Amino acid sequence: MAGNTGTPGATVAGRMLALLGAFDAAHRALTLTELAQRSALPLTTAYRLVGELAEWGALTRRPSGEYVVGRRLWDLGLLAPVQSGLREVASPFMHDLYAATLATVHLAVRDGTRVLYVERLAGHASVPVVSQVGSRLPMHATGVGKVLLAYAPEEVRAAVFADLTRVTPYTITQPGRLRAQLRRVHREGYAETSEEMSLGAASLAVPVRTANGSVVAALGMVVPSLKGVRPRLVAGLQVAAQGIRRSFH
Template sequence: MSRNESPGRSVTSKVLAVLGAFDPGARELTLSRLAERAGLPVSTTHRLVAELAEWGALDRTTDGTYTVGRRLWTLGLLAPVHSDLRSVAAPFLQDFHAATRATVQLAVRDGDQVLYVDRLSGNVSVPVVSQIGYRLPMHATAVGKVLLAHAPDDVVTRVMGRLTRHTPWTITSPAILDGQLRRARSEGFATTGEEMSRGASSVAVPVVRGDEVIAALGVVVLDLRRGRGELIAGLRVAAQGIGRRLSSLDRD
């Protein structure tokens, strides 16, 4: 038994550990690296990976590494957060993207992180870390700050307890972040300035269904010093449209 492997682990927990070994920083993994990250013996990992690859949950590349398979992505699209929110939001994202030609993002809170459920890339070359399906820290992204501002107290407490630095401008002071969250609630938007990646700033607003903030809509640009007001106004129009459409679906 691996030193990292707990006795009595179920097959399901082992399969989930293998799938959970992948993240935005580890999109391709060798068998040995998969075993290490999953806390499983290589022999056990080899058997599980073979079954997962046969089913389509994992793909084996030409150089022998493994990636998340297309079948998992297809299943993920069936989740309500994807099928309902993405389909309703799509025309609003497309309109805003056409008007600004900037990178537009739609995100939801997933535990203590922000999960990106849709994104349209901008024409201007801006370093954007997020991709559809990526999870990123809430404190370093505008969409994340919006969602954190409306998150339960226990989530805020946990996030405040581990404010990791991603660039020299990442906010790692709980007091400063708390002030930003207060402003996000009162002003209805949040911003970042090169806090997740150098050369990229962002602004985001909440998407509200009924009385609940269910998502955040944001845009990533090179600089917010010019045109910030217009971007916020456009985001608010789009977010309100998404919220109204979702609310109408609830009543149907």
Template structure:
């Protein structure tokens, strides 16, 4: 007579801790694309979800997040929940927004802390003297990154916010940074000049002439090129011979006060530059 003994091992010994992501039933035709997603690290997938947000996509549904990040819905759902738990994302009904904790971490970036702290008193003085929207910005690749903004009830409505990235060629602070950027950066930007409003300069030759004038005059202007009803002027902030940032104002028109605004900004920019050199 014959006896067989079967040993049952606990579930966790026979099953892996993490099951591989599988394509959704309605998405079987895209297995080739999902196989690429499956080979990505958890960190790269989480960063792809955070990178799905931009100036025009501030609120996203789960399906939109998955699509923009190039991830299967099940993977996006799991990672989004973890990001919400940590505070990198926040739920707003059926959509998600960037969380407060991620914002707090971003404020610790050196480009924000050092420059913003040094520039703060000069920005407040400039706002008090002009009552215009005041911008402090740096170049981030082919975009202008807004590091600080001051505005009041009487200020012209603008599309920029602290942390937003806008086209270099369509903003005053951006044109200053582009004018003094390395030649290869200027070539890349000039190769693609999307029109934001009907007044945006989108012809490379015309913009090149304007940038050359900026380098001579040491300030830039725009006329409703980023948003209708808003004009801007901006000046460079230098540390030594290097342009490290740009200071700008946004007003309804530059016809009357351009010289006064530029002069006030240049005084503030020189003060910021001196303070940066001494830190």
């Protein structure tokens, strides 16, 4: 169970962390009772601590009575050196891409077996885009996710391949096809999707490397179709990724 530290002698900080740890990708909104159960805390204790967390901004209470992670935690997370540094370095190159294509451009990192979107510029085209800053999506169904999966440790790939959920009728859930795509990322330097995460949307993504060559993020864009534009968009993404790499110190 997530955040289970409701043992005798647990500190106040430990109990608060247990409450925050109750949230995960499958439990984004929780009632007070659910928070108490998932953190193994007495309901009265959970009530008091959840109130303090909500007052500080770590949690937000919806009109329905459920609690979700608050904006203040996200703002705090952006101060982490990797994410804040990436966003600052990548920002001008993302704006250049957006200006040249008017497409949705996003920057993402791996968070366990999910892809975490840390920056996003919304495009003008009417394309269904499900990514938001702070959202976590399946790695196997997104362009940026496939790039990050291609360079992930073997244990991460094994965990992802064990749960290839079908998001749309076009999501690739056959392990052999997905492995072939990951090999292409290494060979050709980019990944693509076509209506795998949302119908009516295609995506392209390339790896973002640090100065020493390590892949730390993926840079991608979402467009209505890749027909006739793939080479130009891939080239633009790769130029931007190279610019980000040169800007790392």
